[in-house]
Amino acid sequence: MSDLDAFIRGIPKAELHMHLEGSIEPQLMLDLAQRNGLKLRWDTAAALRAAYQFTNLQSFLDLYFEGCRVLIHEQDFYDVTAAYLDRAHQDGVTRAEIFFGPQSFTERGVGIATMMNGILRAIDDGARKHRISAALLVSAHRHRSEADALALLEQIVPWRDRVVGIGMGGAEVGNPPSKFENFFRACRDRGFRTTIHAGEEGPATYVRQALELGVDRIDHGISCLGDPDLVRDLAERKIPLTVCPLSNFRLKVVPSLAQHPLKALMDAGVHVTVNSDDPPYFDGYVSENLIACQRALDLSRDDIVTLARNSFKAAFISPDEVAGALAAIDAYVANFR
Ligand code: ADE
Numbered sequence: 001m002s003d004l005d006a007f008i009r010g011i012p013k014a015e016l017h018m019h020l021e022g023s024i025e026p027q028l029m030l031d032l033a034q035r036n037g038l039k040l041r042w043d044t045a046a047a048l049r050a051a052y053q054f055t056n057l058q059s060f061l062d063l064y065f066e067g068c069r070v071l072i073h074e075q076d077f078y079d080v081t082a083a084y085l086d087r088a089h090q091d092g093v094t095r096a097e098i099f100f101g102p103q104s105f106t107e108r109g110v111g112i113a114t115m116m117n118g119i120l121r122a123i124d125d126g127a128r129k130h131r132i133s134a135a136l137l138v139s140a141h142r143h144r145s146e147a148d149a150l151a152l153l154e155q156i157v158p159w160r161d162r163v164v165g166i167g168m169g170g171a172e173v174g175n176p177p178s179k180f181e182n183f184f185r186a187c188r189d190r191g192f193r194t195t196i197h198a199g200e201e202g203p204a205t206y207v208r209q210a211l212e213l214g215v216d217r218i219d220h221g222i223s224c225l226g227d228p229d230l231v232r233d234l235a236e237r238k239i240p241l242t243v244c245p246l247s248n249f250r251l252k253v254v255p256s257l258a259q260h261p262l263k264a265l266m267d268a269g270v271h272v273t274v275n276s277d278d279p280p281y282f283d284g285y286v287s288e289n290l291i292a293c294q295r296a297l298d299l300s301r302d303d304i305v306t307l308a309r310n311s312f313k314a315a316f317i318s319p320d321e322v323a324g325a326l327a328a329i330d331a332y333v334a335n336f337r
């Protein structure tokens, strides 16, 4: 490992865009299937991993939703959350804001309390075990109706104190942010922070719509580069983009990492952060995303520090917590040998 790779792995960082259902490692997926008496289409972890070849977002979502079937009982939700937090801790993650989409499970009869209790118990154990601060972002599916999203919002209100924000993912093209105007207003009225996937496969107009919804962050957002006025507005309004470079490459949103717009966005003054999205599916946790971008885009050590600082400044944490995290980065940089 080069010095710069070690520097990247160790620097304190926040991960703000990672889907719990997309973090199930192939072996854990097989183990959970066996525990729950389910037969998967693959018998080995290697065979499952080999299936992770995608042509676009939908080809990934098909496999991702198929994988969700293995999560049924509270302990399953605990195990997948604990496994992610263990792995994130090795990557220097000290703050994790984890997306979770209950609609995949409620439609199969899994109770909301079953999921929440498992995930939140693992988050509490992760705080004790690794001193990692983790929080839940409940994510609605944009390919379902706005009424479905509003029903989900009502279901999670009892967990208001444990859900830091509400997001939205799923099939983007044909399901623009404007479809969910009432939903995002209702989320804000109930005191939740908000974020939405936009500008992953969708055009710059979807990113503009996301901005007009008044969300606190935009997930992906990279198609904004097609609209210079929009890039300027994002920079001026300091709306963070949670960018996922390996995801974009593996879903063929960009032809190569060398052509990824991450650095161009940084240079344009946009507040970008680097994240893993669905790490085993795209073959990389957050540090691997940063290391791959460093090589492909020739990022400097200062660029890496900027990205780490951006990750905490964009997190849904208090100003004191941001200040503490930035001080920890300064100390790390000063002491790194
Ligand atoms: N859900 C999980 N990963 C996603 C992605 N990259 N885009 C939209 N929805 C998702």
Ligand code: ZN
Pocket: 017, 019, 169, 197, 219, 277
């Ligand atoms: Zn995502």
